[in-house]
Amino acid sequence: MPELPEVEVVRAGLAPALVGARIEACTVLDPRALTRHVGTSSSFESELLGRSIGAAARRGKFLWFPLEGARRAVVAHLGMSGQMLLREPGAATERHERIRWDISHPAHGELSVLFVDQRTFGSLAVDDLLPTPDGAAGGRGTDVPEVPSQVAHIARDPLDPAFDRARFHREAARRSSAIKRVLLDQEFVSGIGNIYADEALWAARIHPETPASSLARVSRARLLESAIAVMTKALAEGGTSFDAQYVNVNGQAGYFAHSLEAYGRTGAPCSRCGSAIVRVAFTNRSSHYCPRCQRRRP
DNA sequence: GGAATAACCTGGATGC
DNA sequence: TGCATCCAGGTTATTC
Numbered sequence A: 001m002p003e004l005p006e007v008e009v010v011r012a013g014l015a016p017a018l019v020g021a022r023i024e025a026c027t028v029l030d031p032r033a034l035t036r037h038v039g040t041s042s043s044f045e046s047e048l049l050g051r052s053i054g055a056a057a058r059r060g061k062f063l064w065f066p067l068e069g070a071r072r073a074v075v076a077h078l079g080m081s082g083q084m085l086l087r088e089p090g091a092a093t094e095r096h097e098r099i100r101w102d103i104s105h106p107a108h109g110e111l112s113v114l115f116v117d118q119r120t121f122g123s124l125a126v127d128d129l130l131p132t133p134d135g136a137a138g139g140r141g142t143d144v145p146e147v148p149s150q151v152a153h154i155a156r157d158p159l160d161p162a163f164d165r166a167r168f169h170r171e172a173a174r175r176s177s178a179i180k181r182v183l184l185d186q187e188f189v190s191g192i193g194n195i196y197a198d199e200a201l202w203a204a205r206i207h208p209e210t211p212a213s214s215l216a217r218v219s220r221a222r223l224l225e226s227a228i229a230v231m232t233k234a235l236a237e238g239g240t241s242f243d244a245q246y247v248n249v250n251g252q253a254g255y256f257a258h259s260l261e262a263y264g265r266t267g268a269p270c271s272r273c274g275s276a277i278v279r280v281a282f283t284n285r286s287s288h289y290c291p292r293c294q295r296r297r298p
Numbered sequence B: 001g002g003a004a005t006a007a008c009c010t011g012g013a014t015g016c
Numbered sequence C: 001t002g003c004a005t006c007c008a009g010g011t012t013a014t015t016c
Helices: A004-018 A041-050 A167-173 A178-185 A193-204 A217-236
Strands: A022-028 A057-059 A060-067 A072-077 A081-087 A097-105 A108-119 A123-131 A145-148 A276-282 A286-287
Touching: A004 A057, A004 A060, A004 A097, A004 A108, A004 A217, A022 A041, A057 A217, A060 A123, A060 A145, A072 A081, A072 A286, A167 A178, A167 A217, A178 A193, A178 A217, A193 A217, A193 A286
Parallel strands: none
Antiparallel strands: A022 A097, A057 A060, A060 A072, A072 A123, A081 A108, A097 A108, A123 A145, A276 A286
């Protein structure tokens, strides 16, 4: 599932091909891929046609591509199964392909950019760019202090140089919810999904149901550093791929699934203490943790 | 206002 | 073999 490292791999892969490129054609094959777009498929297509892309930016799990000559950007969210693939012009239509751009780049020539999404939780949209409240760059991949309106409510992610650590501690200290629920709240800290929440909690030896407000500051700091470390490592290994649902822009899988310590390892021995990793229901999904290393405290 | 939950969606895995 | 059911999970609207 695309979380911060997987989305960053996609952003970094797209940037050389997209930045400076002109959109020569845009075809919406499935309007369900425009659920976040205000307007019709035709308006989406016409707004992109002839525009050049100024940057490939990311905050948390959101991507955006500013359109030159307008304070507008194409916003992309991959949802659970979204992919952005680079293909040669005229490449055959992919299964679950929803939107295609044909672009021309002064250095790289002509390419097609495919938005492919099996479960249709992902989407593209054209959106207004707004100034960032803190005056810092909107996210990774841009120096401009602007962010799409649809991303404005999303907190900065822990790999963002402008991430507000003081706010992280302040907010966590006043929340009574389980720490895992808080980690998954993208308005609190962005980029962390079910996989990296389980991994960060395992690394920090914190039970996922621990009330956030009951954590000591040193524990919160350890958790934040663990989240940064695990996502940095995953990024270096190309992200986590369990199946064909996450691949980079060239269709290749990442390797971090081999490094997971908790997520998806139900019944396997904890690499620290040998206890069996357990899986428990957590809202609409699952939590994986070590019952010995991550004991629940009152 | 904060917290919890359901719904959206598709296809692979599993059970009968 | 074929059908039904379950499960995966990010975001958002709705409910409490």
